Amino acid sequence: MARESDKEKRDLILNATLKLITTNGFDATPMSAIATEAGVAAGTIYLYFKNKEELINELYLEMKVRMMNSVTSGYDVTLSVENSMEFIWKNYVHHIMTKPLEFRFCELFTNSPHINRITKEEGTRMLQPVKELFEKGRKEKIIKNLPDEIVTAQLFSPIHNLVKLHLSEQFNLTEKVINTVFKLCWESIKK
């Protein structure tokens, strides 16, 4: 039970951090506020994280892990490349739309000097399965022969952008629109 309690407290802190930083930004979120929100003492945070920077970095990784789990959960290897892609793509969209805090947090920190190189690389490493799918698609002559970066950009950045607009209520991203966008994106890279 001691270990459960540890896990719980760590999670309370991570969740409090996620909520406050996403809402107010890094600078406007003192450790004391995180402690209060998490219902622990200020010093307790330092039992689980070395300092504010490490707290952010671990939270960032946690977010990336959750996302990849979400995206690949239920993934069926026997699916065709196109169906696999659609499955992953829609899982991704669903994930970021239903976890706005996690999404916003990743947005804020992906290019932040607070995230150190190692964390960033570990975060990127999780995209491996997707890259393998691209490779398969190219080999099977299903998608165009373009570098991973371009395929990723064509496939994911438009919807990524639209989700951002949706979450800031500048645009209403319906299921129908999502389907439309997937088709546009897929068309642009398929052979």
Added chain:
Amino acid sequence: MARESDKEKRDLILNATLKLITTNGFDATPMSAIATEAGVAAGTIYLYFKNKEELINELYLEMKVRMMNSVTSGYDVTLSVENSMEFIWKNYVHHIMTKPLEFRFCELFTNSPHINRITKEEGTRMLQPVKELFEKGRKEKIIKNLPDEIVTAQLFSPIHNLVKLHLSEQFNLTEKVINTVFKLCWESIKK
């Protein structure tokens, strides 16, 4: 000459802010550092900007203005929709690639709580000419009948993303690649 000197000092401060914030981030850029970099006294900044927040906001607007000027400079109204689009698109790419500081700054602050609603709206308002071009394209049945947001996302976010990778040296964005990407994007929205 007094007014010119004023203008100069204001610009010195804005440029110093751009450089330091882009390099070190908002938190790691004290007003005193900006003053030193600009070659003025700390107090002087407050003669031109009410406080740090306003300084950031004004710089943000300035960046947006410069970008729109860059993008539409030399724009010829007699061009076809497709050619207009290509002109603007490539101007945009050129601008953000040659002004990495300005680009990075906008990236950092577009979704930041430091930029207030009014500044953000004013920044968005400058996209008006582009939106009018979309409207024209839809009317002339040259591009698909899609909302502005989707057209913008399809057209600009992939290259936007690739420029980010390019500037962080994770990808080499050559002239050839740029042309390829334009074609992909344009294909995805044209009728």
Added chain:
Amino acid sequence: MARESDKEKRDLILNATLKLITTNGFDATPMSAIATEAGVAAGTIYLYFKNKEELINELYLEMKVRMMNSVTSGYDVTLSVENSMEFIWKNYVHHIMTKPLEFRFCELFTNSPHINRITKEEGTRMLQPVKELFEKGRKEKIIKNLPDEIVTAQLFSPIHNLVKLHLSEQFNLTEKVINTVFKLCWESIKK
């Protein structure tokens, strides 16, 4: 055995404190570090000592006791005043040279506000045997008629100082030098 174990733990804590405080100083030695060095839990220290201050004070007394034991061990009451003095003096020198940690600790705390008046007095009280020897010397007209404080100062402070230099490697205190210094000191107080 329980009591033996208690004694052991108390000693482990005292030794750890001696080592760490001497090396790093009082401020740079948290209780948690002492616990780790002693191989006990942080809370355990408080079973043996009321708080940090008392821990220091008890250690200080312990050091004084050890020193007096060292200094008078093997002391022969039938010796002449001069021989007694030489015996004690050289025992003292030997003790502080072979127990640099204990010596440094006493140095650090003799004039520190952390050592309370009572501890200090108890520490001084142990010099009683030496003072009696002075009294005997004066009565037998072997040493000059000077107050204890002056005799002590003349006899011990020069070598005390040289040992400090020796331990900080600014001076090499050989057996020959020690003998020379004893003679100088003794001459200065003998009649």
Added chain:
Amino acid sequence: MARESDKEKRDLILNATLKLITTNGFDATPMSAIATEAGVAAGTIYLYFKNKEELINELYLEMKVRMMNSVTSGYDVTLSVENSMEFIWKNYVHHIMTKPLEFRFCELFTNSPHINRITKEEGTRMLQPVKELFEKGRKEKIIKNLPDEIVTAQLFSPIHNLVKLHLSEQFNLTEKVINTVFKLCWESIKK
């Protein structure tokens, strides 16, 4: 006048530090207390000293300088070695007796890890004139042929010790006693 004010504030801070640290010890003297005692804001200290450590080090040096100035002020080179020595010795005693705070401060920090090597060396370097006097005495066959360290120890440490007792009111150091002690010390090193 601006510079005078600077000097004044720096001195206010140094004096406050001297007083509080000597009374309460390093740990028990927060920067905020120093600020209050000096009559400045907490942040102001950092305009004159990089941090607490540097403040202590500069104060330490200041104390050493003042002492050497005191000790050699009015020093007449035409005096004999013995008279020179007596002059300096008594100046020294007078200085540490009349400046108990400065004396205690030096005592506290001479062997403290807070004083860095450079400061310590610079502090020691000021003893040069005294060492030259020793050399002269040896050459003129007036004092015994002993290393500087021993001469220093014999000459200064007994009185140093007695002053400490005097200041802590464990001993009353009268002018007569001082003269007696000088004679004892001088006798022990003179040929």
Added chain:
DNA sequence: GATGAATGAGGATTCATTCAT
């Protein structure tokens, strides 16, 4: 007795902002 997680007060330091010159 022993543990070590949890506490929260306290301290060094930074920095946006002001204001006397």
Added chain:
DNA sequence: AATGAATGAATCCTCATTCAT
């Protein structure tokens, strides 16, 4: 207008001590 010394609130973090297990 320009300065930059001074301010002091705010923040991160440490650590002596407690207490439930």
